[in-house]
Amino acid sequence: MSLQSRRPQTVKVRDVAREAGVAVGTVSRVLNDHPTVTRELRERVERAMADLGYEVDVTAQSMRAGRSRLVACAIRDFDIPRFALFIKEAEAVLREAGYTLLLASTTNRPDVEISLLRAFRRRRVDGVMMTLSDEEHRDVRQALSEAPMPVLLIDRDCVGALDRVTADHRQGARLATGHLLGLGHRRIAMLVGDTKAFPSRSRLEGFREAHAAAGIAPDSRLVRDNVLSSEDAYRATASLMGGTNTPTALFVAAMDMLGGCLRALRTMGLAVGDRLSVVAGSDSDLAELHTPPITSIEWDLAAMGRHAAIMLLERMRGDEIERGRGLTVPTELIIRGSSRPPAN
Amino acid sequence: MSLQSRRPQTVKVRDVAREAGVAVGTVSRVLNDHPTVTRELRERVERAMADLGYEVDVTAQSMRAGRSRLVACAIRDFDIPRFALFIKEAEAVLREAGYTLLLASTTNRPDVEISLLRAFRRRRVDGVMMTLSDEEHRDVRQALSEAPMPVLLIDRDCVGALDRVTADHRQGARLATGHLLGLGHRRIAMLVGDTKAFPSRSRLEGFREAHAAAGIAPDSRLVRDNVLSSEDAYRATASLMGGTNTPTALFVAAMDMLGGCLRALRTMGLAVGDRLSVVAGSDSDLAELHTPPITSIEWDLAAMGRHAAIMLLERMRGDEIERGRGLTVPTELIIRGSSRPPAN
DNA sequence: CGGAGTCAATGAACCGGTTCATCATAACGC
DNA sequence: GCGTTATGATGAACCGGTTCATTGACTCCG
Known part of the structure; x- marks a missing residue:
């Protein structure tokens, strides 16, 4: 079958449906684990998908569903070593839940933050986690309030009703x-x-x-x-x-x-x-x-990343949760040799 | 569950067309800077877009165009401080060119690498830059050769015809x-x-x-x-x-x-x-x-990121370039006090 | 035996843009 | 005045899935 996969022509639901001798709707139902499909048909469709090397087109799914299964993360600057821990954990949790992470850097500029929010909206991103350069910035607040998807703030405080994870x-x-x-x-x-x-x-x-x-x-x-x-x-x-x-x-x-x-x-x-x-x-x-x-x-930046992802997932599921939840991670002082009583 | 909350009504090309009194095709042509549109109509359409607060749906564009303007970056582990430099630069170049960066971590496992390649394909990602846990891995090589989009290897060597950026x-x-x-x-x-x-x-x-x-x-x-x-x-x-x-x-x-x-x-x-x-x-x-x-x-990891993005952009444009280009960044030794002649 | 009820499968409509064959209009040449 | 082009606008078809009203088959029960 490796020769078949050479084909530049991609396999579509129609092709799978024809191969399995069923309707396209049935193929879709198999794809989405719809309960009302008999075992026999399911197997036939799955065999056809395997034979043809079928793969769903997520773009087409997003098109119809209105959601992209994308989550955007926009932070000031990736180049902060410890922030990588946050992203790493968040990405792991999100991927587990079937989401893909979009990454962008705001360079700590309000205009970039606003234009990124617009870009995320254009992409029908399902959720956003981000930092803000200035929580009081009028235009940024406006853009946030107009965002059609849930936004979670990373280590930021905001009087708005946005969820947030912060460190103390x-x-x-x-x-x-x-x-x-x-x-x-x-x-x-x-x-x-x-x-x-x-x-x-x-x-x-x-x-x-x-x-x-x-x-x-x-x-x-x-x-x-x-x-x-x-x-x-x-x-x-x-x-x-x-x-x-x-x-x-x-x-x-x-x-x-x-x-x-x-x-x-x-x-x-x-x-x-x-x-x-x-x-x-x-x-x-x-x-x-x-x-x-x-x-x-x-x-614990890893915990912050994990909780950010979990809270955003809950929000994206549309759970009925109170708005503007905040999770605060405690901070700790590790005393080492660099702090001593002052000389003389 | 009201319909409005399920899908907040957004402004579409139809609405813009109606508002401006033109055909949807004309709106599309304005959106894409098509040359055959008179100044007068362009202005009318642009005013209508501004008045209605119209924003294109990138998903729908991708749907028709077959390309997503997404570039995926999959590395072993984000949690390598210096790698952030690579990503930062690559993201900046890609965003400048109108692409958005997708991020994923392979955790250095071949099976994850393969499943990520599949996920990227499903998303119609236009290009991929990634590391590999094992350049000789049969299944990974197979998956790479079947990838419909250009793949660039980050600091990896491969006898295949893939582009790569490496350090010496x-x-x-x-x-x-x-x-x-x-x-x-x-x-x-x-x-x-x-x-x-x-x-x-x-x-x-x-x-x-x-x-x-x-x-x-x-x-x-x-x-x-x-x-x-x-x-x-x-x-x-x-x-x-x-x-x-x-x-x-x-x-x-x-x-x-x-x-x-x-x-x-x-x-x-x-x-x-x-x-x-x-x-x-x-x-x-x-x-x-x-x-x-x-x-x-x-x-210079920043230079690697920059060149990776540029090479991938060239490849995605479909330029006629020889396959399997490699760019190697030189390494340098900074001699400091920790290296001295051995004792006695 | 007939009518109601159940359940799986069907396929056309739809998501929101882009494309291109077609059409309307104006300009131009003879 | 009429045919020919050039130019710009039109709108239906299309991208590849999902959804849901409808259909068909089958069961149950009085």
């Missing part, structure tokens, strides 16, 4: 900051990302809460926001440590920015440890295996 | 091994991945070639293959360093396995440097910022 960044930052304050640090610098989005906003809140709880006023000049790339982290660290009135501790709260920070410290000849404590906002091999190992905040 | 891992391994041999090492251990696939196979070749060029016979007991996870790297390192006749240098050639290796060394109380040189098969923040910094092999 506020708690993470509170733990990290409290840990440093408890060691005796009074001048704690913080590197944080885009505060228009939930994670950095929450971290900032946690940072302030921990200070408030300790009755200490944070020095706002030590807080650098909008740290979005390794180069940003490098520059922010250099500027913080290069001036007068330098901090005794550095909380690199933005995700995956530890490298840029450590690179700057090394260039400046500053060692982590005795004179400067460092805490990372997310864990990594780098944090764990650095000398000294870097105290880090950790949370 | 042989050269990288030769450089790394030569470097260690040049420093005076005679007992070099190597951690390598699945030798059924191109990268590890090439690295092994490079390792042997460098030995041959130096007139030295490698000790095959020091070569550990099938190192595919961080845990594998941990175990392999522990076993290599725990026995008698330990190596003086460790070439961690498998991608992204440095963490597991370093973790094992630390657990065993072994320092990198004086008594043991280490070279990593791929660069990372960890390698760069470790103490001492780890000598590493580097190559």
Whole structure:
């Protein structure tokens, strides 16, 4: 039969129907495991499909059904190592359920987010999971409210009725900051990302809460926001440590920015440890295996991906669930050698 | 279950045509920038589309055209930080050209690879870029040869006529091994991945070639293959360093396995440097910022992603190009403090 | 024996665009 | 004035499945 498969002409339901001597509707019913089909006919149709090497055309199915069995995932930047865990888990759950994952990068721009939502709609995508550059952006919110398919936000908060999975960044930052304050640090610098989005906003809140709880006023000049790339982290660290009135501790709260920070410290000849404590906002091999190992905040991104997929699947099934569900994954502080009492 | 909630009424070409007072064919011609349409009508149709908030249905377009403007990317595991660079670049190029990226993970299993190829075909995917767990696998090769769309192999070699982008891992391994041999090492251990696939196979070749060029016979007991996870790297390192006749240098050639290796060394109380040189098969923040910094092999994964997308686009356009083109990205050795002459 | 009821199979209509043979109109040449 | 072209618009057929009203066969029961 391998010679038959050479045919460029594709086999269609009609052909299977003719081969099996049944109607096209019957072939369709076999394909969809419809209960009202006798065993005998089912076997005949299945044999015909096997003989002809038939394969359904998902496009045609989507056409009629109005759903594509596609789920889109749009995140700021794939190039965040730990995010791969999220995608990996989400994809596994979705594929198990018969869905295929579409991937796109928003590059953290509202206009791209909007145009991607439009593109997903054009493709009749059944569900979307995405990050937002700015939860308050008017046009983005408009586009989200007009989306005909369920949208789940990844690590974002939104007053709208969208489902979301988040990590408890506020708690993470509170733990990290409290840990440093408890060691005796009074001048704690913080590197944080885009505060228009939930994670950095929450971290900032946690940072302030921990200070408030300790009755200490944070020095706002030590807080650098909008740290979005390794180069940003490098520059922010250099500027913080290069001036007068330098901090005794550095909380690199933005995700995956530890490298840029450590690179700057090394260039400046500053060692982590005795004179400067460092805490990372997310864990990594780098944090764990650095000398000294870097105290880090950790949370389960794989679980976030899994739950995001599950929640979206429920929503796509059209289950009657309350709107705007939120799942929050806890954060944890792993204390390592990079955080010590301040010198003298 | 109201009909409206089941299928929210959307604006179709018919509606636009009625609104603009033209035929559906004319709307279609406007949509596709067909030259034979007067400016006046074009404007009327465009106004009608804007007024009604019309959006084409890509599924319906695919249905008729027989192509989906989807490109699938299937790799072993997303959870390889540097691979994100490949995907990021490829996605950017493809989106620019009007394609959307489908993502799937093969988990390095031939049966999954085959079933994914089938799924892609069912979706009428226009092109595929993927890795293979085993280039010689009969059924996979069969499935590849039957694929109706162009397939491009990522970092794989194949005697078939498929396009491919590869990195010159042989050269990288030769450089790394030569470097260690040049420093005076005679007992070099190597951690390598699945030798059924191109990268590890090439690295092994490079390792042997460098030995041959130096007139030295490698000790095959020091070569550990099938190192595919961080845990594998941990175990392999522990076993290599725990026995008698330990190596003086460790070439961690498998991608992204440095963490597991370093973790094992630390657990065993072994320092990198004086008594043991280490070279990593791929660069990372960890390698760069470790103490001492780890000598590493580097190559441009972003360029691989970019070229993979471009080559696939050319192939999908149906250009008359010779089959089985291959693009190889060079590898480079970044010498750092972790590789030194062996002690005494 | 006839009427009601059950159940599987049928096939035409449909999903929403694109294509192309056909047609209407205007321009042009002689 | 009439035939010929050129140009642009038309709309029915088509892509490949799914759906559902209808049909046909068969069973059950009074």
